[in-house]
Amino acid sequence: MTRVIGLISGTSVDGIDAALVNISGTDFDLQVEFVAGATYPYQSHLRERILAVCAGQAISMAELAELDDAIAIAFAQAAQNIQVDHQPATLIGSHGQTVYHRPAGVGDRENTSPHHPTTPSPHHRLGYTLQLGRGAVIAQLTGITTVSNFRVADIAAGGQGAPLVSPVDAALFSHPQEARCIQNIGGIGNLTYLPPRQNTQPDNWLEKIRGWDTGPGNSLLDLAVQYLTNGTKTYDENGSWAASGTPCHALVEHWLEQEYFHLPPPKSTGRELFGVDYLQECIKDSEPYQLSAADLLATLTELTAVSIVHNYRSFLPKLPERVFLCGGGSRNLYLKNRLQQLLEPVPVLTTDEVGLSADFKEAIAFAVLAYWRQLGFPGNLPTVTGASKRVLLGEINFSQ
Ligand SMILES: Nc1ncnc2c1ncn2[C@@H]1O[C@H](COP(=O)(O)OP(=O)(O)OP(=O)(O)O)[C@@H](O)[C@H]1O
C-alpha cells in the first residue's frame, strides 16, 4: 500500500484540491481508499494573476518564474496541510495549474472570432500545454517524491494531453455489465465512456473506452456571475439564480453551431476558447433578446447541458446506462436537473453514489497517475487523447 497525495487546481482557478489516499494493486486493478480531501483557496492576488495570464495577459520571463514558484509554494503548503492528523504520504502527484493549453492539430486563433476560432492547420502540429507549480520545488519543500508535468509526454506522442483522468476512471468506475459515463463538470467539461468490463478481452475493453472535453462546464457561468454582480459573487450557488430564469433556446441553438461542438474526438479545450472573449460574444448575441440576468444565466447553463448531451448523441457508440457526475458543476442542481431531463431515461447520479467523492475525484486521479508512474505503468489512453502510443506520464522529482 502506498500513501499518496493528489494535487490539482483546475480551470476554475478556485483553489488547490488535495486528496490523501491509500493505493494498492497494479495496472487497472487498483484499490483506492480515500483518507482525506480539502480545497485550499488561492490568495486573491495569486488567483487574479493566474486568471489574467490564462486570459492572455502578457507576462515577462521573470514574472513567469515568480508565478511558477508562488504556485509551487501554495501546492507544497496544500500537501503539508492535508497530512495534518494523518500518517504522512510517501508520494505526491501534482497536476499544477494550467495557464495555457493549445490542443494538437489546432491552428492559430489570432484575429478570429471566439465563436469560430479554430483555423485548421494545413499540417498537424503538436499541442502545447503549460502547467505551473514545478514539481522539483514541491518535492524539496515537502521532502516527498513528487510526480509532475503529466501532460507533456502524451502531447509529444501526438496526443491532446487531455483528458488524462479517463484511464483512472476506467480503473475506478467500470462495471461488469453496465456502460457508464463519468462526466466531470469543472471549468471545462470532460467525459469518460466506459463499456462493460466483463466478457471482453482486457485489450479489447481498453480500446473501446472513450473520453474527450465536451466544452464549457462552469467557466462561462462563473464569468457571467462575476460580470453580473460586479465581482461580488464568483459562482451561481446550487444553480439557484439560473433556476429563477428561462433559457433562450434560440440562442442555445445558435451557440451550438460553434465548431468545437461538432469536432469529432479526440479533442480538448480550455479557457483559451471558453473564456472572457467567448462570454463577451455571448452577451452581445443575447442583446436582441433583452434577457434578464437570470435568463442569461439559465441560457448559459443550458448551453453547458445541451452541449454535453450533444457530444454524447453525436460521438458515443451508444448512450450509457448510467451517468455519474463529478466536479463542482455536479453541485449545480439546476444543471444536474437539466442533464437528467435531456438524457431521460438514463439516470444522472454523482460519483459520491458509487463511493468516490465528486469534489476530489480529479485530485485522486493525479494520485493514481503518480502511483502508475512510479510503477512504470503507462498512464495515457491513445483512444482518448489521440496519442500514437501508450507512454509514461509525468516527471519524477525525488526529494533530496
Ligand atoms: N454548490 C455549487 N453550486 C453550483 N456550482 C458550484 C457549486 N460548487 C462548486 N461549483 C462550481 O464548480 C466550480 C469548481 O469546480 P471544479 O473545482 O470541479 O473545477 P476545476 O477542477 O477548477 O475545473 P476543471 O475540471 O475544468 O479543471 C466552481 O467554480 C463553481 O462554478
Ligand SMILES: CC(=O)N[C@H]1[C@@H]2OC[C@@H](O2)[C@@H](O)[C@@H]1O[C@H](C)C(=O)O
Ligand atoms: C489542459 C488542462 O488542464 N485540461 C483540463 C481541463 O479541465 C477539464 C478538462 O479541461 C480536462 O480534460 C483537463 O483536466 C482533467 C483533469 C484531465 O486531464 O482529465
